[in-house]
Amino acid sequence: MNPVSEFWIAFPVGLAAMAEDLWRKQISNWTSLTALLSGIAWNAFRSGWTGLGTALLGAGCGFVVFLAFYLLGGMGGGDVKLMAGLGSLLGAGRLLEAALWTSAVGGLIALGYLAVRALRRKPAEKKESIPYAPAIAIGAWLSLIPKG
Numbered sequence: 001m002n003p004v005s006e007f008w009i010a011f012p013v014g015l016a017a018m019a020e021d022l023w024r025k026q027i028s029n030w031t032s033l034t035a036l037l038s039g040i041a042w043n044a045f046r047s048g049w050t051g052l053g054t055a056l057l058g059a060g061c062g063f064v065v066f067l068a069f070y071l072l073g074g075m076g077g078g079d080v081k082l083m084a085g086l087g088s089l090l091g092a093g094r095l096l097e098a099a100l101w102t103s104a105v106g107g108l109i110a111l112g113y114l115a116v117r118a119l120r121r122k123p124a125e126k127k128e129s130i131p132y133a134p135a136i137a138i139g140a141w142l143s144l145i146p147k148g
């Protein structure tokens with residue numbers, strides 16, 4: 001398995017999701033669907049029926065990983081669908097690593113956001129949210145760095 005190949009799918013999808021989330025405050029279904037179908041096609045092409053199973057299991061796990069946060073109101077549906085789409089590319093095994101990286105990067109982004117807001121002495125707004133697609137994309141990219 002060559003993570004460099006997956007990176008060339010994850011990179012443009014991640015950039016598109018980041019741009020949408022930063023500028024429009026939502027991730028389009030097209031971006032998540034592109035990730036999902038690309039992951040399924042890539043894994044099926046590379047490993048046949050086994051790859052198809054890997055992609056579907058990864059998509060399901062990616063969906064479940066953030067579903068609880070969505071149900072609790074802490075995350076948007078686009079974030080959940082994006083993680084499912086990237087999960088189809090990464091597979092369930094690498095998805096756990098991506099989720100951990102995503103959480104770490106998301107925490108750093110949130111700390112930076114809070115620090116900037118404190119420096120500007122800007123009070124919190126009622127329905128203020130931090131775009132999470134950058135953390136998801138960077139987490140997926142970091143999981144694709146070869147180990148060893």
